[in-house]
Structures are given as C-alpha cells and as structure tokens.
Amino acid sequence: MSGGSERRGAGEGTGGQADRRVRxxxxxxxxxxxxxxxxxxxxxxxxxxxxxxxxxxxxxxxxxxxxFPQRSDLIAAVFRREIDACADAASLLAAEYGPFDALAQWMLRYVDFVSAKRGLAAALHSGDPAYEALPAYFDQRLRPALQGLFDAASAAGAIRTGAKPNELLRAVASLCTAAHDVGPDYARSMIGLLLDGLRYGAAGSA
Amino acid sequence: MSGGSERRGAGEGTGGQADRRVRxxxxxxxxxxxxxxxxxxxxxxxxxxxxxxxxxxxxxxxxxxxxFPQRSDLIAAVFRREIDACADAASLLAAEYGPFDALAQWMLRYVDFVSAKRGLAAALHSGDPAYEALPAYFDQRLRPALQGLFDAASAAGAIRTGAKPNELLRAVASLCTAAHDVGPDYARSMIGLLLDGLRYGAAGSA
DNA sequence: CGAATATACGGAACTATGTTCCGTTTAGCA
DNA sequence: TGCTAAACGGAACATAGTTCCGTATATTCG
The missing domain is CATH 1.10.10 (Arc Repressor Mutant, subunit A)
Known part of the structure; x- marks a missing residue:
C-alpha cells in the first residue's frame, strides 16, 4: 500500500537545507x-x-x-551513493593525473564500480518503483563525468575527438558482465584496448 | 531422461516406468x-x-x-517444461509447414517463449544452485531444435547454409529483452529481418 | 475382493524476514 | 535549564518459505 509517491529527500545533493536542519x-x-x-x-x-x-x-x-521506508529504498540509496562516488572520482583524478591518465584511471574505477554492483544491477530489473529513477541518475552523473575527462584528454590531443561517453559506459558494463564468467583481468585488458583505440587517431599521436 | 540432475522419476513422457510406477x-x-x-x-x-x-x-x-524440495525447484521445473514445449514445437511445425515457414513460425514461437520468461531469466542469475543446469538444458534442447529447422530449410535451398543456431538464439533473446523497453512489435519485425537475411544468399533464391 | 503397505497428501506449526507501532530518549533552542 | 519536535529502539505484527507428522489412498498380493 501507500506506494512511493512521497519519495523525496535524500537526493538534494547540492546542499540546500530547505526547512529545519537535520538533527x-x-x-x-x-x-x-x-x-x-x-x-x-x-x-x-x-x-x-x-x-x-x-x-x-x-x-x-x-x-x-x-x-528508508522500504528495503529497496536503502538499496537504491546505496547505489546512488556509489554512483556519486564514482562520478566524483573523475574530478579528483583529473586534478591528480594528466588528461589521458586521468581518463584511464577513471575507467578502472568504473570497472570496479560495475563489477561490484552486479548484484544490484540484477535488482534494478525487478520492477520495484524505488529503482525506477536509478538508470536516469546513472546517466545524469556518470555521463558528464566521463565527458569531462574526454574533453580534457582530447583538448590535450591525447585521444581522438567525438567519442561517445554513453557508448563507452555501456560497452564497459557489458564487458564486465561477461568478465564475470571468464577472468577478473579480462575486463581490465579489454578496457586497455578500448583506451588504446581512443588514442589511436589522436591529434597528438598521428 | 536427458535432464541433468537425478531429480527422480518424473520422466513420464515416453511411458517408461523404471522401478515402481509413480502413483x-x-x-x-x-x-x-x-x-x-x-x-x-x-x-x-x-x-x-x-x-x-x-x-x-x-x-x-x-x-x-x-x-519440489525448494521453491526454486518448482520454478526451474516450469522453465524446463517450457523449454521442452518450445523445442518440441520445432518438429510439430516442421511437419505442418514447409521448410522455411516452419523456421519462421518457430522463431515467432521462440520470441513468445523468451518474452514470457523474462522474469524467470532474471532469477537465473540469482546464484541459486537449482538454476545452474538450466542454461545447459536450454542449449541442449533448443539448439538442436533450431539446427534441425536450419538443416531442412537449407537443404530445400530456402536459406543460406552455415548459420549458427546459437548465435541466432542469443541474438533473438537480446532483441526481445530490448523490445521490452520499446514496443511489442519491435522484436517481431527484427526477427523478420534476420530471417530475410538468411534467405538472402540462399541456393534457391539468387 | 479385502487386507497390507508403501506412498502421497494436507495443513498446522516453525522459522525467517519485511514492516509498523509506540513508548522512550535526545538534540536543538530559548 | 526546561521544552518540544524529532529521532530512536525494538517488540509486535504480517507474510512467506519450509518442515513435520498424522491421515488418506493407490497399488499389490493373497
């Protein structure tokens, strides 16, 4: 009963405490x-x-x-928090590494994220309304994060231009899923291949 | 019975009573x-x-x-029975239709099977040991079924030779999964396309 | 056909887990 | 310090998987 109509909160993100401060x-x-x-x-x-x-x-x-009114709300919140952490890692890595390395490091970080969340990913398809917003949130946070790294790397001439963040994210996720049946290093080496592919036609290389 | 684990009698199908007849x-x-x-x-x-x-x-x-000692055993048994029904449909259709039409009809039958079993498919990845044997059973029953239709159709010159049943089964399953987010006719039209593709280089066509 | 027996049946009871309720505690404020 | 709204904890409730065991019956055998 009740349903999730009043599902607010938890996601204010930008730090506005509208009404009373939380205890x-x-x-x-x-x-x-x-x-x-x-x-x-x-x-x-x-x-x-x-x-x-x-x-x-x-x-x-x-x-x-x-x-968390429902068990699934807790799961969703954990998932969101992990998405946030992964997205935030992008700017941290960008500050610490050079344009290409930051991108490479982040891809590894993303691999960890996807690999660890395989169980959660299955839950996403359960039809529970608590999970409905997650794919959009995933896209909303992770795509810009990767886009930023792409832009920086291609501006520096480290990778080709025009790569699609969405496609990469999806491809890596697929690779990680398949990697579960094979070996743990499989995904990493495939990601390395993808990154090399991005470098191949870069302004600074050819 | 072809089914993997020693899940006791139940193999009534062909009317063989091994030890004591089941009540x-x-x-x-x-x-x-x-x-x-x-x-x-x-x-x-x-x-x-x-x-x-x-x-x-x-x-x-x-x-x-x-x-069914566990709930999941019941689910697995239902799944197996559906796999059987889908596989058995192949010979029925082969007897009723011409080589190509039988293949086309069966693909539609398979689409129904995959579409209806999306919920079960999710359960397959739950790690419950009751489901472990199902993928193998799926392959063991469905691949030969489709292979038979392929052979008949290519022998009749209706389709090209060398098509891989496994790949087709997997592709259709993927299409059906994606179809869930789009429209119900999407999968059917894509399967039509695949079948036309098979016809394209057939001996009897060009 | 009727008794004997292994097999199967049904559903109450037990266990595990999600969820709600409410009396008690406490952080924040004046 | 005293007040109050907010938050807390965990017992109690509800639901669902699983087990147990007394009862019923299909099948066999004399």
Missing part, C-alpha cells in the same frame, strides 16, 4: 547505515536481512525504516 | 502444479507465494514440497 544524530545514523549497508551487501549480497544491517550499524530497525 | 495421483498433482505455476507466474511473477500456487492447484503445500 546531527539522524545524519550520523543515516551515514552509518549507508556505509554498513554497502559493506553488508558486498559480503552477503543485496538480500541481506534488514535486521543484520541495522545491528551492524548499531541502530534499531525502526531507525532504518525511518530513513 | 497416479502423484503424477496428476505434479502436472497440475506445473500447469498452475506457469499460469500464476505469468500473472503474478515468479515471486508468487507457494501457498497461492498450491491452493490454486488444489493441493496442500506439503505436496508442493514433496515434489
């Missing part, structure tokens, strides 16, 4: 829950009991359900 | 369960409660678990 303990518990859930999901899969997550996070189940 | 009521209940489960899964998805299936089939839950 510090609430914020703390929320963080602890997300961090713990991530770890538990990694260990026991997304089907891990809510009780276990609550206990390991040091809160009661009531608190879990206060922040 | 008639047991056989009846087994059939009713499989038929009911198929209907319930189609209506409520694979997550439908076992109780509901039992009730609708007119048996107690104990009977369900006697035949």
């Amino acid at each position: 510090a303990d609430a914020q703390r518990n929320m963080d602890a829950l997300l961090r713990t859930a991530l770890a538990v999901f990694a260990t026991s899969g997304v089907d891990a009991p809510v009780r276990e997550i609550a206990e390991r996070a040091g809160v009661g189940v009531g608190t879990v359900y206060r922040h | 008639a009521d047991a056989q009846r209940n087994m059939d009713a369960l499989l038929r009911t489960a198929l209907a319930v899964f189609a209506t409520s998805g694979v997550d439908a409660p076992v109780r509901e299936i039992a009730e609708r089939a007119g048996v107690g839950v104990g009977t369900v678990y006697r035949h």
Whole structure:
C-alpha cells in the first residue's frame, strides 16, 4: 500500500537545507547505515536481512525504516551513493593525473564500480518503483563525468575527438558482465584496448 | 531422461516406468502444479507465494514440497517444461509447414517463449544452485531444435547454409529483452529481418 | 475382493524476514 | 535549564518459505 509517491529527500545533493536542519544524530545514523549497508551487501549480497544491517550499524530497525521506508529504498540509496562516488572520482583524478591518465584511471574505477554492483544491477530489473529513477541518475552523473575527462584528454590531443561517453559506459558494463564468467583481468585488458583505440587517431599521436 | 540432475522419476513422457510406477495421483498433482505455476507466474511473477500456487492447484503445500524440495525447484521445473514445449514445437511445425515457414513460425514461437520468461531469466542469475543446469538444458534442447529447422530449410535451398543456431538464439533473446523497453512489435519485425537475411544468399533464391 | 503397505497428501506449526507501532530518549533552542 | 519536535529502539505484527507428522489412498498380493 501507500506506494512511493512521497519519495523525496535524500537526493538534494547540492546542499540546500530547505526547512529545519537535520538533527546531527539522524545524519550520523543515516551515514552509518549507508556505509554498513554497502559493506553488508558486498559480503552477503543485496538480500541481506534488514535486521543484520541495522545491528551492524548499531541502530534499531525502526531507525532504518525511518530513513528508508522500504528495503529497496536503502538499496537504491546505496547505489546512488556509489554512483556519486564514482562520478566524483573523475574530478579528483583529473586534478591528480594528466588528461589521458586521468581518463584511464577513471575507467578502472568504473570497472570496479560495475563489477561490484552486479548484484544490484540484477535488482534494478525487478520492477520495484524505488529503482525506477536509478538508470536516469546513472546517466545524469556518470555521463558528464566521463565527458569531462574526454574533453580534457582530447583538448590535450591525447585521444581522438567525438567519442561517445554513453557508448563507452555501456560497452564497459557489458564487458564486465561477461568478465564475470571468464577472468577478473579480462575486463581490465579489454578496457586497455578500448583506451588504446581512443588514442589511436589522436591529434597528438598521428 | 536427458535432464541433468537425478531429480527422480518424473520422466513420464515416453511411458517408461523404471522401478515402481509413480502413483497416479502423484503424477496428476505434479502436472497440475506445473500447469498452475506457469499460469500464476505469468500473472503474478515468479515471486508468487507457494501457498497461492498450491491452493490454486488444489493441493496442500506439503505436496508442493514433496515434489519440489525448494521453491526454486518448482520454478526451474516450469522453465524446463517450457523449454521442452518450445523445442518440441520445432518438429510439430516442421511437419505442418514447409521448410522455411516452419523456421519462421518457430522463431515467432521462440520470441513468445523468451518474452514470457523474462522474469524467470532474471532469477537465473540469482546464484541459486537449482538454476545452474538450466542454461545447459536450454542449449541442449533448443539448439538442436533450431539446427534441425536450419538443416531442412537449407537443404530445400530456402536459406543460406552455415548459420549458427546459437548465435541466432542469443541474438533473438537480446532483441526481445530490448523490445521490452520499446514496443511489442519491435522484436517481431527484427526477427523478420534476420530471417530475410538468411534467405538472402540462399541456393534457391539468387 | 479385502487386507497390507508403501506412498502421497494436507495443513498446522516453525522459522525467517519485511514492516509498523509506540513508548522512550535526545538534540536543538530559548 | 526546561521544552518540544524529532529521532530512536525494538517488540509486535504480517507474510512467506519450509518442515513435520498424522491421515488418506493407490497399488499389490493373497
């Protein structure tokens, strides 16, 4: 019943606290829950009991359900947080490495993301409305992140121009899925190949 | 029976009674369960409660678990039965239609199969050991079925030779998955295209 | 045909897990 | 410090998978 019409919150992102400030303990518990859930999901899969997550996070189940009305909301929140982390890594890497290396490093980071989230990816197709917005969010955050790295790299003449971030993201995700049945290094070497492909017709190379 | 694991008798099909004959009521209940489960899964998805299936089939839950020790065993059995039905359709169609039409009709039949089983397909990746043998069974039954139609059609000069059943099966499955996000006719028209492609270089055409 | 017996049946009971409820605690504020 | 809205915790409830066991019956055998 009730349904997810009132699914606001959690995603304000840009840091506006419209009404009353969130209580510090609430914020703390929320963080602890997300961090713990991530770890538990990694260990026991997304089907891990809510009780276990609550206990390991040091809160009661009531608190879990206060922040995440449904179990799937918690999963979705964890997923979003991971998407954010992966997207944010782009600017960090851009600051630390040169244009091409930043791109290469980020691709590896993305491989880790996709590989670790295979269980979650399956849940996405379950039809639960809590997951409906995730693909869009995925695109909204990850595509610009990769686009930025592309732009920087091609501006520096390190890679060819005109590469499509979406296609790369999808291709890598497919490769990672297939990689599960093969070896763990398979994906990495294929990504290396893709990157070399991008370099091939670059302004600075030929 | 060709089916992998030693899941006890049940191989009634050709009427062979190995040891003690299965009790008639047991056989009846087994059939009713499989038929009911198929209907319930189609209506409520694979997550439908076992109780509901039992009730609708007119048996107690104990009977369900006697035949299918785990819920996933029931799902797997339904899946196998559908694979069988789809594979058996090949020879039926081959007897009723000409070589090419039989192939075309079967592809449509296969599209229905894949489309209807999308929910089950998701379950396949859950890691439940009950599903482990299904991909192999899928291949074992469907590939020869399609191969037979291919052989007949190419022997009649209706299609080119050398087509790979596996690739076609996989391609159609992919198309159907994508079709879910688009329209219901999309898959059918793409399959038509594939079939025309097979006809293109046929002995009898050029 | 009727008794004997292995087999199967049904559903209550047990367990696990998602979700709700509500009395208690506490952070933030005046 | 005292007040209050917000948050907390976990018992209680609801639902669903699974087990157990007394009862029913198909099949066999005399």
